[in-house]
Amino acid sequence: MSRGRDAALPQGEITPWIGFGLVVALALAWCTPFLWMLVAAFRPDRFGSSAMASLIPDYAPTLANFVEAWESADFARYYLNTIAICGGILLVQIVTMSLAAYAFARLKFPGRNLLFHLFLIQLMLVPIVLLVPNLRTVAQLGLYDTLAGVMAPYFATAFGTFLMRQAFQTIPVELEEAALIDGARWWDLIRHIYLPLSKPALLAFSIISVTAHWNEFLWPLMVINSPDNRPLTVGLATFTRGAEGAQAWGVIAAGTFLVIAPLLIGFAVFQRRFINSFMASGLK
Amino acid sequence: MRQFLLKGAMATLLAAALATGAAAQTKTEIELFFPVPVDGKLARDMTTMIKEFNEKHPDIVATPVYTGSYDETLIKTRAAIKAGKPPAAVIMSANFLTDLVIEGEIAAFDDLIQASGKTNDQFMAQFFPALHANAIVDRKVYGVPFHNSTPLLYYNVDHFREAGLDPDNPPKNWQELIAAAKKLTKREGDRVTRWGIMAPSNYDYGGWILQALVMSNGGRWFNEEYGGEVYYDTPSMLGAMTFWSDLVHKHKVHPAGEQKGPGVSTSFLSGQSAMMLLSTGSLTHIRDNAKFPYKVAFVPMNVRNAVPIGGASLVQPKGLDEAKRKAGWTLITWMTAPEKSGWWSRATGYFAPNKGAYELAEMKEFLAKNPDARIAIEQLAYAKPWFATYKTVAVRKAIEDELQAVLSGKKQPKEAVAAAQKAADEILRPYVEQTALKLPATN
Amino acid sequence: MAEIALAEPAVQSKRVAALRLDRRHLLGLVLLGPSLVFLAAFTYWPVVQVLWQSVHAESRAGNVYVGLSNFAAIFGDAAFRRALSNNAIYAVGTVVPSLVLALGFALSLARSNALNVVLRSILFLPVLVPLVAAASIFLFIFLPGVGLLDYYLARLGIQGANWLGDPDIALYSIMALTVWKNAGYYMLFFLAGLQAIPPESYEAATLDGASPWQRLRYVTLPYLRPTIAFVLVIALLNVVTQVDHIFVLTKGGPSDSTNLLLFYIYQQAVEHYDAGKAAAATVVSLSFLLALSAFSLRRMDAGADMEGGRA
Structure with a gap:
C-alpha cells in the first residue's frame, strides 16, 4: 500500500476519534486470549487455586508445561507433517493453476466459458463440505491415512486459477509474442515470463494457501489415523481432549503456543508482506 | 509434480523397508488403538508398556496409536476397518461392543480361547463378574476387560469440616446428599462462590452419570439381553432425572446447564465445588493434583446401591489375517494378565478387571497406602453392566439432549423422558424391525 | 491491482491466436487437464455421489x-x-x-502510521491461529467458575454464566469466538478497498461541506460496495464450512443448541453411521452454496460489465 494514497484518508475525518479509542479498546480485548495463553503456559501451578485465570504472570515462570506438552505429543513430527502438507499442496497448486490460468488468460478454445464457470463452482463447493464422499474416494485411491490423501482434494484451485488469470492478463501480450518469435514454447512462456511477472499474486496466493492448510482440522482428522501422519491441528486436538478426566490447562496452553508460534513468528517477520498479500487477494 | 510426489513416496517406502531390514520379514507388525482417559502422561505410560511387550515378544512389533476420546476411538476404528486397515487390537469403550457386534465389525475370541485350552467360562472367570455382560454378546466373548471404572463421589474434607459435616460419614442416600450439599454451598449475595455438588452432563459423560442415578433408583436403563430396547420413559428414569433437576433448580446446590467433565474436575480441584460425581478413572489425576485432603465414597442411593461399570475392553476387528490376529491376541492376553493389569490400574486409577491383580504384593501395598482406591473396588460389588444398544452413541445422545435441557431449565423431567424415549425408539426402529418385530408371515 | 480490468483475453491475443489457432485450441484443453482431473475427482464426482446416496439407504443388504x-x-x-x-x-x-x-477497524486504521500498523497486526493475529487452537484457549476462557471470563467477572462481583453449557448462551459464545477469529481478516479487504477510493472524491465532498458521517454514507460506502459484497460471500462461506470450534468446545451440545449443518453431517456420517441422512443433509448444504455462488457470480459478471465487458 502506498503512503501517498494513505494521506488522502485523514483519520479523524473518516472516523471520529471516539471510534478510534473504541478500536484501541477492542484491540486490547482481541489480544487477551493470547495473553492468557502465554501467562498460563509459563505458570508453574496448574491446579492450586482459582487464580489459574489470572493474567498477571507468576514470579517464577517455568518451562515445565512445555516439557510436558512436548513429551506428551510428538510435536516435532506434527510440524514436519504440516509443513509437508502445506508445501505439497502449494507446489502442485502452483503447477495446476498456472497452466489453467494461462489457458484462460491467453488461449481461445471451444468451451472456454463453460469450463471457466465449471472451475468457479469450486470456489463455493469447497472439498470440506463434500467430506463424506471425498473420504471414500481417498480410500479407494489407496490414500487413506496418508499425507497425500490430505492434500489431494486441494490440488486444483479455482481461487488460485482465478487470481493468476487476472495477473496474467495484465502482462503485455507483446512480451509473449517476442518470445514466440525467439522460438519459445508455452512452458517457457509460463516459466520465464508469466510466473516471474506475477510474483505479487503468486505470493499472495501462497500465503493464503499455506495459512488455510496450516489451520485445517476436520479433513485431516478424517483422513489420518496413524499418529505419525498427524498434522499439528489434529495432534493438538487429540492432545487437548481426554475421555474421562480433567485437563491440564497449563499444558494445553503450552501445546497451543507450540502450534501457533511458527505462524506468529512468520507474521512478526513478514508482517507487512503478509497483510499486503491478504489485501491483494481481496481484489477480485 | 505428481510424479515427483510419487517418487518421493516410493523413496520413503524404500527407505522404510531398508531400515527395518530382513528381520522384519518374520515379524508380525500390528497396531493397537487406544484412547487416553486422563491426560498426556498416560499416553507415555502406554508407550512404555508396549515397548516392554515388544522386547518380550521378538516376533511381534506392536505400535500404540493414540486415538483420542472413547467416541473418537470408535470412529477411528470404524474408519480404519472401512479403509481395509483394521488394527489388531483396540481398547474400546465397553458399551460399544454390542453395536460393533450387531454391525458385524468385531470378531469373537472363542476359537482363540479354545486354542489356549480353556472354555469361555473358564477364561472369563479371571475377571470380576460385573464386567462379563459388557464383554459377552450372545454367549460369545468379544471383549477382554482392560481397565474399568465406576462413578464415585469425591468430596473435599476441609469443606466438610468447615460446614460442620463429618468427613468420615459421607452422604449415603439422596436425602443426605441434598442436606450435605445445602450446607456446603456458599454464597456471596446472589453469587455462588462454592457449589455443594457437581456432576458432568456433557455428551458421553452425562449419560453414564445419569445411569448411575437411575440404577441407584432401582432402574435398568436398557435391556441387557437385547440391543433394541431402552427404558427411558420409566419411573426410575423420571425419578433420577427429577432428582438431578432438583439439585439445580429446587435446592440450588448444583450449577445450571450442561457441565463438562474437565470443568467439573477443575472446579473441584480449585475448591469451587465441595463434592463431585466423577469416574474412578480420575482418581490418580485428583490424587496428584489436589492441594487439600479429599475422600471418596459410594454413589449415594435412593432405592439400592448400584452403579454402571465404565472403562474399556480390548477388542479385535474382523478382516485381519491369521498372523496379525494371533499376534493381537498375544498382546491382548499379555495386557490383561494380573501383573500388567495391576500396574496400569495404579498408574491411572481405573481398577484392574483381573481379580488376580489384587492378589499381588505390590497391589496390596498400594491399596493399604491409598484407601480411596480401595473404596472404588468395594463399590464394584454393586456394579452392573453399562448400557449398550444398537447405535449406542445416538441412543445415548437422545436422552443426553433431554437431560441437558432439563438441567438448563428448558424442560420438565416428565416431558423430557417421554421425548427421549420417542427419539431413542426412532433410532432403534430399523434394528427392531429386522429382529424383534420381524415376524413370520401369516397366510 | 484493483484497477485490473477483467478484459477479454481473446481481444488482446487476437494476433497470437491467429498465428497458431488449431494447436492452441488443443493446448488450452491440455493445460486445463491437470486441474480438471482433480476437480472431477474431488468436486464433481463427489457431488454426483452425494446426489445418488441421498436417495438411497445403506443397509446390510446393500444400497x-x-x-x-x-x-x-x-x-x-x-x-x-x-x-x-x-x-x-x-x-x-x-x-x-x-x-x-471489520469496516470500523479499517476506517480507523486506514492510515499507515506505526501505531495503526501495530493495531492492525493485533486485530489480524486471530486469523493466523488454527480454529482448533483458538477453541482450546476459549475452552478455558469460557470455563464456568474458574475460567478467564468468570474469574474477572467475579472480581467485579458479577455472577458469570455457564458460557458453553447453557443452551441459551452457548451458540452466542461460539459466535463471539467466530467474530474474534474473522473480523481481522475481513478488515484487510476493507483496508484494500479504502485504498482504491480516489482522494478527489473526499476533497470534493469536504468542499461541499459534508460531515464525516455524510462522507462515510455518500462517498466511502458506495465505493466499498463491491468489497462488501465480496466479504459477505467469504463470510457466508465460512459460516457453512467452518465447524472446528464446535468439535473442541461443544460437540453440538447442549441439547443440539450449537449444532451446525456441517457438524450435523459429520455426526450422521461418522457417529450415527447413517450415510443416507448425511448425504441428504449435504445436498441441503450444497444447494445453499450453489445459491451463494449464483449470487456471487452474478455480482462478478456485473462487475466485469462495469469494467469493460466480457464475452
Missing part, C-alpha cells in the same frame, strides 16, 4: 433406493431443524458484527 425418504428423515429430525435454524442465527450473528467491526 436400496428409498426415494426422498432420507430428506423426509432429516426434516423430521429435530436435531437437523435445530442445526438449520442455528446456522441461520449463526450466519446473521457472526457475519453482521464481523463486517461492521
Whole structure:
C-alpha cells in the first residue's frame, strides 16, 4: 500500500476519534486470549487455586508445561507433517493453476466459458463440505491415512486459477509474442515470463494457501489415523481432549503456543508482506 | 509434480523397508488403538508398556496409536476397518461392543480361547463378574476387560469440616446428599462462590452419570439381553432425572446447564465445588493434583446401591489375517494378565478387571497406602453392566439432549423422558424391525 | 491491482491466436487437464455421489433406493431443524458484527502510521491461529467458575454464566469466538478497498461541506460496495464450512443448541453411521452454496460489465 494514497484518508475525518479509542479498546480485548495463553503456559501451578485465570504472570515462570506438552505429543513430527502438507499442496497448486490460468488468460478454445464457470463452482463447493464422499474416494485411491490423501482434494484451485488469470492478463501480450518469435514454447512462456511477472499474486496466493492448510482440522482428522501422519491441528486436538478426566490447562496452553508460534513468528517477520498479500487477494 | 510426489513416496517406502531390514520379514507388525482417559502422561505410560511387550515378544512389533476420546476411538476404528486397515487390537469403550457386534465389525475370541485350552467360562472367570455382560454378546466373548471404572463421589474434607459435616460419614442416600450439599454451598449475595455438588452432563459423560442415578433408583436403563430396547420413559428414569433437576433448580446446590467433565474436575480441584460425581478413572489425576485432603465414597442411593461399570475392553476387528490376529491376541492376553493389569490400574486409577491383580504384593501395598482406591473396588460389588444398544452413541445422545435441557431449565423431567424415549425408539426402529418385530408371515 | 480490468483475453491475443489457432485450441484443453482431473475427482464426482446416496439407504443388504425418504428423515429430525435454524442465527450473528467491526477497524486504521500498523497486526493475529487452537484457549476462557471470563467477572462481583453449557448462551459464545477469529481478516479487504477510493472524491465532498458521517454514507460506502459484497460471500462461506470450534468446545451440545449443518453431517456420517441422512443433509448444504455462488457470480459478471465487458 502506498503512503501517498494513505494521506488522502485523514483519520479523524473518516472516523471520529471516539471510534478510534473504541478500536484501541477492542484491540486490547482481541489480544487477551493470547495473553492468557502465554501467562498460563509459563505458570508453574496448574491446579492450586482459582487464580489459574489470572493474567498477571507468576514470579517464577517455568518451562515445565512445555516439557510436558512436548513429551506428551510428538510435536516435532506434527510440524514436519504440516509443513509437508502445506508445501505439497502449494507446489502442485502452483503447477495446476498456472497452466489453467494461462489457458484462460491467453488461449481461445471451444468451451472456454463453460469450463471457466465449471472451475468457479469450486470456489463455493469447497472439498470440506463434500467430506463424506471425498473420504471414500481417498480410500479407494489407496490414500487413506496418508499425507497425500490430505492434500489431494486441494490440488486444483479455482481461487488460485482465478487470481493468476487476472495477473496474467495484465502482462503485455507483446512480451509473449517476442518470445514466440525467439522460438519459445508455452512452458517457457509460463516459466520465464508469466510466473516471474506475477510474483505479487503468486505470493499472495501462497500465503493464503499455506495459512488455510496450516489451520485445517476436520479433513485431516478424517483422513489420518496413524499418529505419525498427524498434522499439528489434529495432534493438538487429540492432545487437548481426554475421555474421562480433567485437563491440564497449563499444558494445553503450552501445546497451543507450540502450534501457533511458527505462524506468529512468520507474521512478526513478514508482517507487512503478509497483510499486503491478504489485501491483494481481496481484489477480485 | 505428481510424479515427483510419487517418487518421493516410493523413496520413503524404500527407505522404510531398508531400515527395518530382513528381520522384519518374520515379524508380525500390528497396531493397537487406544484412547487416553486422563491426560498426556498416560499416553507415555502406554508407550512404555508396549515397548516392554515388544522386547518380550521378538516376533511381534506392536505400535500404540493414540486415538483420542472413547467416541473418537470408535470412529477411528470404524474408519480404519472401512479403509481395509483394521488394527489388531483396540481398547474400546465397553458399551460399544454390542453395536460393533450387531454391525458385524468385531470378531469373537472363542476359537482363540479354545486354542489356549480353556472354555469361555473358564477364561472369563479371571475377571470380576460385573464386567462379563459388557464383554459377552450372545454367549460369545468379544471383549477382554482392560481397565474399568465406576462413578464415585469425591468430596473435599476441609469443606466438610468447615460446614460442620463429618468427613468420615459421607452422604449415603439422596436425602443426605441434598442436606450435605445445602450446607456446603456458599454464597456471596446472589453469587455462588462454592457449589455443594457437581456432576458432568456433557455428551458421553452425562449419560453414564445419569445411569448411575437411575440404577441407584432401582432402574435398568436398557435391556441387557437385547440391543433394541431402552427404558427411558420409566419411573426410575423420571425419578433420577427429577432428582438431578432438583439439585439445580429446587435446592440450588448444583450449577445450571450442561457441565463438562474437565470443568467439573477443575472446579473441584480449585475448591469451587465441595463434592463431585466423577469416574474412578480420575482418581490418580485428583490424587496428584489436589492441594487439600479429599475422600471418596459410594454413589449415594435412593432405592439400592448400584452403579454402571465404565472403562474399556480390548477388542479385535474382523478382516485381519491369521498372523496379525494371533499376534493381537498375544498382546491382548499379555495386557490383561494380573501383573500388567495391576500396574496400569495404579498408574491411572481405573481398577484392574483381573481379580488376580489384587492378589499381588505390590497391589496390596498400594491399596493399604491409598484407601480411596480401595473404596472404588468395594463399590464394584454393586456394579452392573453399562448400557449398550444398537447405535449406542445416538441412543445415548437422545436422552443426553433431554437431560441437558432439563438441567438448563428448558424442560420438565416428565416431558423430557417421554421425548427421549420417542427419539431413542426412532433410532432403534430399523434394528427392531429386522429382529424383534420381524415376524413370520401369516397366510 | 484493483484497477485490473477483467478484459477479454481473446481481444488482446487476437494476433497470437491467429498465428497458431488449431494447436492452441488443443493446448488450452491440455493445460486445463491437470486441474480438471482433480476437480472431477474431488468436486464433481463427489457431488454426483452425494446426489445418488441421498436417495438411497445403506443397509446390510446393500444400497436400496428409498426415494426422498432420507430428506423426509432429516426434516423430521429435530436435531437437523435445530442445526438449520442455528446456522441461520449463526450466519446473521457472526457475519453482521464481523463486517461492521471489520469496516470500523479499517476506517480507523486506514492510515499507515506505526501505531495503526501495530493495531492492525493485533486485530489480524486471530486469523493466523488454527480454529482448533483458538477453541482450546476459549475452552478455558469460557470455563464456568474458574475460567478467564468468570474469574474477572467475579472480581467485579458479577455472577458469570455457564458460557458453553447453557443452551441459551452457548451458540452466542461460539459466535463471539467466530467474530474474534474473522473480523481481522475481513478488515484487510476493507483496508484494500479504502485504498482504491480516489482522494478527489473526499476533497470534493469536504468542499461541499459534508460531515464525516455524510462522507462515510455518500462517498466511502458506495465505493466499498463491491468489497462488501465480496466479504459477505467469504463470510457466508465460512459460516457453512467452518465447524472446528464446535468439535473442541461443544460437540453440538447442549441439547443440539450449537449444532451446525456441517457438524450435523459429520455426526450422521461418522457417529450415527447413517450415510443416507448425511448425504441428504449435504445436498441441503450444497444447494445453499450453489445459491451463494449464483449470487456471487452474478455480482462478478456485473462487475466485469462495469469494467469493460466480457464475452
